[in-house]
Amino acid sequence: MSFLVARDLRKTYGPVTALADIGLDVEEGEFVTLLGPSGSGKTTLLMAIAGFTRPDSGTISLAGRDITGVEPEDRDFGFVFQGYALFPHMSVADNIAFPLKVRKWDRARVDARVEEMLGTVGLADLARRKPRELSGGQQQRVAIARALAFHPKILLLDEPLSALDRTLRETMQRELKRLHRQTGVTFLYVTHDQEEAIAMSDRIAVFQKGRIVQVGAPRDLYYAPSTRFVAGFLGVNNLVDARLVRGADGAVEIEALGARVALPPGKVADLPEGPATVFMRPEDIALEPTPGEPALAIAGTVADVSFVGSFDLVVIEPRGGPEITAHLPADRTRALPVGAPITVFVRADAIGVVPNT
Amino acid sequence: MRPFDRWAVGLTVPAVLLTTLFYVLPIAQVLVLSVTEPAPGLANYEQLLGSRAVARVVMTTLEVSLWTTALTIAASYVVAYALVQMRPSVRRVALFMVLVPFWISVLVRAFSWITILRREGLVNLAVTGLGIVDEPLQLVHNRTGVIIGMVHYMMPFAVLLIYANLAGIDRRIMQAGRSLGARPMTVFWKLWVPLSAPGIAVATLFVFIFSLGFLITPTLLGAGRTVMVAEYISVQITNTLRWGVATGLSTMLLVAVGFVVFIAMRQPALRAAFSGRQG
Ligand SMILES: Nc1ncnc2c1ncn2[C@@H]1O[C@H](COP(=O)(O)OP(=O)(O)OP(=O)(O)O)[C@@H](O)[C@H]1O
Ligand SMILES: [Mg+2]
Numbered sequence: 114m115s116f117l118v119a120r121d122l123r124k125t126y127g128p129v130t131a132l133a134d135i136g137l138d139v140e141e142g143e144f145v146t147l148l149g150p151s152g153s154g155k156t157t158l159l160m161a162i163a164g165f166t167r168p169d170s171g172t173i174s175l176a177g178r179d180i181t182g183v184e185p186e187d188r189d190f191g192f193v194f195q196g197y198a199l200f201p202h203m204s205v206a207d208n209i210a211f212p213l214k215v216r217k218w219d220r221a222r223v224d225a226r227v228e229e230m231l232g233t234v235g236l237a238d239l240a241r242r243k244p245r246e247l248s249g250g251q252q253q254r255v256a257i258a259r260a261l262a263f264h265p266k267i268l269l270l271d272e273p274l275s276a277l278d279r280t281l282r283e284t285m286q287r288e289l290k291r292l293h294r295q296t297g298v299t300f301l302y303v304t305h306d307q308e309e310a311i312a313m314s315d316r317i318a319v320f321q322k323g324r325i326v327q328v329g330a331p332r333d334l335y336y337a338p339s340t341r342f343v344a345g346f347l348g349v350n351n352l353v354d355a356r357l358v359r360g361a362d363g364a365v366e367i368e369a370l371g372a373r374v375a376l377p378p379g380k381v382a383d384l385p386e387g388p389a390t391v392f393m394r395p396e397d398i399a400l401e402p403t404p405g406e407p408a409l410a411i412a413g414t415v416a417d418v419s420f421v422g423s424f425d426l427v428v429i430e431p432r433g434g435p436e437i438t439a440h441l442p443a444d445r446t447r448a449l450p451v452g453a454p455i456t457v458f459v460r461a462d463a464i465g466v467v468p469n470t
Numbered sequence: 471m472r473p474f475d476r477w478a479v480g481l482t483v484p485a486v487l488l489t490t491l492f493y494v495l496p497i498a499q500v501l502v503l504s505v506t507e508p509a510p511g512l513a514n515y516e517q518l519l520g521s522r523a524v525a526r527v528v529m530t531t532l533e534v535s536l537w538t539t540a541l542t543i544a545a546s547y548v549v550a551y552a553l554v555q556m557r558p559s560v561r562r563v564a565l566f567m568v569l570v571p572f573w574i575s576v577l578v579r580a581f582s583w584i585t586i587l588r589r590e591g592l593v594n595l596a597v598t599g600l601g602i603v604d605e606p607l608q609l610v611h612n613r614t615g616v617i618i619g620m621v622h623y624m625m626p627f628a629v630l631l632i633y634a635n636l637a638g639i640d641r642r643i644m645q646a647g648r649s650l651g652a653r654p655m656t657v658f659w660k661l662w663v664p665l666s667a668p669g670i671a672v673a674t675l676f677v678f679i680f681s682l683g684f685l686i687t688p689t690l691l692g693a694g695r696t697v698m699v700a701e702y703i704s705v706q707i708t709n710t711l712r713w714g715v716a717t718g719l720s721t722m723l724l725v726a727v728g729f730v731v732f733i734a735m736r737q738p739a740l741r742a743a744f745s746g747r748q749g
Contacts, residue, residue, distance in 0.1 A: 165645055185648045192649035198642035202664045211660075212650035263651065 114177055116141035116299060117162070117267060122171035124157055131157040132168065133323040139267075141176075144293050144300040148310040148346070149320025155303040156195075157323075159269050162301065164188050175266065191260030191268040191298075195275065197252045199244040205255050206231070206240040212263040230258040233292070250281045257292065267299045274309065286313055307347050311335065319343050341467050344392040351398075351437040355391040357384055357466065367391060367409070367466060371433030374409040374461050381466045390467050395426070397463035398439035400455075408458040411437070415449050429455060497724070500717045507714035514718035524702070524719065531698040534613060534688070535681035538620040542677050543670060545621065546628035550669075551662070553629070554636045568629050576623060580690040583619050584610055587691075611693035619687040624680060628673040635669025635743075636662070668743030675734045679727050699723055 115138035122135040131154045139145050147155040160166040162173055164185035172181045180188060200208050209230050213223045231237045234254035244252055253273060260268055273289075274282045290313055293300050304310055310317050311331040318328045319342075327339045338344035345352050355369035365376045369391045381389075393409075402408040413431035420426075425446040427439045439457055441449075449455065471479075504514055518524050549568065553561055571579065586592045587609035594606040609615055643665065647657045663670075685700040692698070699719060706716035734740050 163645075163649055165648075185645070186651050186653055188649075189651070190649060192646065194642045194646055196640070196642065198640060198646035200643060200646070200661065202667075211647070211652070215651045215653070215656055259650065269649075 115139060116143075116176055117301070118172075118174045119158070119162065120172045120174075122158065122161060122173070123169045124154075124161065124166060125169060130323045132161070135171070135323075135325055137318055137325060137328070139299060139301060142297050142299055144290075144302065144313060144315045146302045146304060146310040146314040146317045147320060148304060148307060148317050150305055150346070153320035154323040155305075155320050156271055158320075159192075159271055159301065159303050162267075163190055163192050163269055189263070189266050191263070191265035193253075193256045193260050193268070193270040193273045195271045195273070197244075197256040197273075199252055199255055199259075201244050204241050204243060205236060205247070208244070208255055209259045209262050212259065216263060226262055230262045233261075233295070234258045234288075249277055250285065253277065253285060254288075257289070261292070261296060261298065265298060267301060269301050269303075271303045272305070273302075275304070275306075282309070289313065311347070319346060336465075338392070338465065338467060341390045341392075341469060344390070344465065344467055348394065350392045350394060353391045353393070353434055353437065354469075355389050355466070357381065357386050357389045359386045367464065369409065369434070370411045370413075370431040370437075372409050372411055374407050374464070376464065376466070377462050380462070384466060384468060388469050390469050392465045392467065393437065393459050393463065395438045395440040396424075398437070398441070398457050398459055400441060400445055400457060402458040403460055407461040409461065409464060410456055410458055412454070412456045415451050415453050415455050417451060418446050418449055429457060500720050503713055504717035504721045507717065514714040515722075518715065518718050518722065527697050527699055527702045530613075530696060531682060534616055534620070534696065534698060535678055537617050538624060538681045539674055539678045541617065541621045542624045542628050543632075543674055546625050546632055546673065547666075547670070549625070549629045550632035550636050553633050565633075568626050571622070571626050576686050577690075579622065580619055580687050583615065583622070583691060587615055587618065610691055611695060613692070613696045615691040616688045616696045616698075619691040620681060620684055623684075623687055624677045627680070628677055631673040631676060632666065632669045635666050635672075639665050667739040671734070671737060671739040672743045675731070675740065679730060682723065682727060 117137075117139040119135055119137040122132050123130075124132040133154075135154075135158055137145075137158075147158060149155050157166060161168050164180075164183060164187075168181070172179055174180060175188075200211065203211065206227050209227045210223050213226055218226070227240070228237075231240055234257060236251060236254055236258070239247065239251065244255065247255065256273070257268075257270075270289075274285050277285060286309060289300075289302075302310075302313065314331055316328060316330055317334055318325045319334065320326070321342050327334060327343045329337075334343060334347050338347060341352060344350050353369050355367050358366045358368060360366065363378070365378075365381055366373055367376055367389070398411075402410070411429070411431050413429045415427060416430040416436060417428040418425055420443065423443075424440040425443045427441050427446060427449065429437050429439060431437060505512065507514070553564055553568075556564060584591075588594070589606045591609075593609060597603050598606055609618070639662075644657055644661055647661045652660065683700050684698060685704060688696055688698045689701045689704075692701075703716045703719050703723075706712045706719070735744075
């Protein structure tokens with residue numbers, strides 16, 4: 114049995130279903146991210162696990178013990194709030210000492226642990242400052258140090274980096290990963306930023322309208338999304354309406370953007386014939402077919418070309434469908450004026466197919 | 471200045487004139503009277519400082535005001551704290567009930583308290599009827615009655631001041647406290663109370679200063695046995711016509727209030743309250 118287990122959690126607010134039959138298993142020491150758009154129920158689940166929100170039904174258990182009815186103060190879970198929620202009337206050191214003092218640690222032990230935590234998050238010089246005298250990134254570190262100081266069983270983090278600017282966010286992502294490795298504490302992390310989720314997590318649970326639609330390692334979700342929603346949410350994907358056609362000999366063909374290609378056997382074993390959604394990553398779209406491999410040949414016109422660094426981002430308007438985006442080598446795009454006709458190729462094994470819903 | 475700003479400044483002129491005419495000038499006149507009536511000089515102040523009656527009135531005023539302040543703040547904090555915890559629908563009703571006394575004249579309230587607190591009043595009927603005490607309690611026409619009436623008068627103000635402060639505190643701070651292992655008592659004493667220090671400070675200052683100048687409530691509920699400064703001044707003006715003494719005492723009250731405000735504004739909590747930040 115897993116370390117933290119949520120079973121059949123439901124929570125409704127009037128007509129809104131914030132959580133609909135959520136099930137989630139987290140192993141000890143894992144870094145699991147709850148990823149989903151705004152309003153999909155991530156905070157509600159985190160608050161239920163922390164004990165602040167009582168679910169309408171379902172259970173939460175930790176190391177085999179049912180904790181659904183346990184008060185937050187008795188759970189021993191660290192919580193890093195959106196906006197940090199530092200105690201404004203206490204110094205940095207007193208903020209970090211707070212959980213230790215309520216646990217009646219003796220003075221020497223508290224001081225030693227505060228010192229240690231300040232060192233861990235690199236704030237040793239700012240121990241006497243008040244929270245309002247700190248930058249956003251520094252407040253963030255205090256909040257994390259405070260939540261980790263008392264050796265929590267789990268650390269819950271609700272969009273801790275959303276208020277920081279891009280560069281600082283990347284630094285803090287690395288910092289959090291380091292803290293996770295260093296402390297071995299189980300991290301349950303909420304974000305709506307898919308890059309952040311992919312960069313940090315052991316596993317990601319994707320939320321949609323109060324449900325977890327897919328759980329898996331970042332790579333699995335990226336390469337094998339199970340629904341159109343997940344495919345669209347993870348990574349920049351071209352999502353295109355398509356038709357699945359099954360031949361007599363078990364061969365499967367896909368028809369999209371006015372073109373048609375046979376898919377490798379076994380790719381879409383469980384999908385019925387008929388409408389489906391196809392996704393293609395921009396980096397899998399090329400100007401020439403790979404010799405000897407079947408490819409979908411998409412004909413259209415160039416709608417836009419923009420330089421983004423190592424490649425050019427080309428928007429193509431296919432004859433039979435919505436715009437798609439391709440990453441093409443910069444040395445080849447000079448010959449692509451806007452409005453010029455173009456044909457691009459996507460290898461059949463790089464094409465993903467998911468159900469339409 | 472843009473035309474709009476000129477307009478805006480122009481609109482304050484009537485208020486400035488009114489304040490000067492009906493507030494600043496009369497106060498100046500009080501100051502002047504205190505050193506000219508009946509004869510020029512500081513005789514009024516010498517007399518006031520030497521008078522045992524005045525000393526007793528000042529002591530009474532201070533004691534009653536301190537008691538009123540302490541009881542008002544404690545009781546109002548409980549109400550304000552409860553208001554913050556309520557569901558919005560319940561809170562609307564509760565806030566309405568806090569505001570009701572504002573619409574009832576202070577005279578009506580004082581007389582109501584007399585009927586409730588007198589020997590044959592509701593409270594005494596209850597406690598003697600239930601056998602809690604043998605003799606009716608002396609609840610009115612004394613200091614107790616004055617303090618009850620004054621606390622009742624001041625509570626809506628204090629509740630609103632403290633409530634405004636409590637409602638502005640980020641509730642996630644309390645959740646953070648709980649997630650860190652703090653039990654309700656610790657959350658209350660270590661988080662709610664220090665974070666509401668600015669609200670408590672403002673309410674305390676307001677109630678105390680207001681209490682110093684109470685007239686009608688002590689006059690009616692004290693029935694001449696608990697005389698506070700304002701009643702004493704009023705008597706000097708209307709009964710004994712000693713304008714010099716009355717204005718001198720008024721001036722001293724004004725100076726005392728100014729001094730209290732000056733001292734209070736040096737406190738960090740009050741400075742925080744007026745600069746709009748917490749802690
Ligand atoms: N206390 C509440 N009362 C009423 N509705 C609520 C409450 N808390 C959450 N909801 C609703 O439940 C749904 C899920 O909210 P939740 O805060 O869990 O979303 P989220 O995934 O954390 O979104 P975000 O990324 O914007 O933080 C939303 O529709 C929200 O409006
Ligand atoms: Mg949220």
